[in-house]
Amino acid sequence: MTSLALEKLINEFNKLPGIGKKSATRIAFHLINSSMEEIKTLTSVITEAKAHIKHCSICSNLTEQDICNICSDLSRRTDILCIVEDCRDIISLEKTATFRGKYHVLNGKIAPLKGITPDKLNIESLLIRIASEPITEVIIAINPDLEGETTTLYLNKLIKNFNIKVTRIASGLPMGGNLEYADTATISQSLNGRHEIY
Numbered sequence: 261m262t263s264l265a266l267e268k269l270i271n272e273f274n275k276l277p278g279i280g281k282k283s284a285t286r287i288a289f290h291l292i293n294s295s296m297e298e299i300k301t302l303t304s305v306i307t308e309a310k311a312h313i314k315h316c317s318i319c320s321n322l323t324e325q326d327i328c329n330i331c332s333d334l335s336r337r338t339d340i341l342c343i344v345e346d347c348r349d350i351i352s353l354e355k356t357a358t359f360r361g362k363y364h365v366l367n368g369k370i371a372p373l374k375g376i377t378p379d380k381l382n383i384e385s386l387l388i389r390i391a392s393e394p395i396t397e398v399i400i401a402i403n404p405d406l407e408g409e410t411t412t413l414y415l416n417k418l419i420k421n422f423n424i425k426v427t428r429i430a431s432g433l434p435m436g437g438n439l440e441y442a443d444t445a446t447i448s449q450s451l452n453g454r455h456e457i458y
């Protein structure tokens with residue numbers, strides 16, 4: 261590589277999820293060939309997003325306000341709460357228009373080998389919500405892989421103490437499947453086919 265600056269730029273893009281060396285190089289070259297005006301727009305959009313987007317103080321979804329638009333939507337059901345591992349899963353579930361309750365984002369899954377213990381997740385705030393909101397059913401919509409199973413079982417045990425119904429999304433999502441990549445029909449089917457955990 262002849263330019264150190266170009267090499268640094270490629271390395272930065274290469275750090276982004278899903279961007280390999282080849283794509284990083286393409287993006288870097290594209291930007292170098294862009295006008296200074298386009299670069300300024302791009303950097304200001306990134307800076308603005310970083311400065312204004314934060315986690316909802318109730319569910320931890322991404323929002324520009326203190327409380328996200330789902331938590332503040334009075335037309336949504338307050339008796340049913342859907343637990344997801346990531347904010348991106350809310351986008352996938354909302355696309356189906358099947359679920360009209362509220363959400364709670366864990367911000368990960370229990371993975372002791374990666375140092376993600378239950379105290380690193382939004383579990384305490386979840387239990388406070390269950391204790392204080394009129395929730396009668398909790399749907400666990402965590403991706404069905406090994407860590408997802410561990411997390412689901414752990415949460416089920418905790419939530420059962422509140423004597424409320426705990427269900428999990430069912431058929432449709434294969435073992436190791438991911439909500440983010442599933443089509444809306446599959447997610448709808450998973451939600452409708454949820455079953456109680458005992």
Ligand SMILES: [Zn+2]
Binds near residue numbers: 319330331
């Ligand atoms: Zn919220």
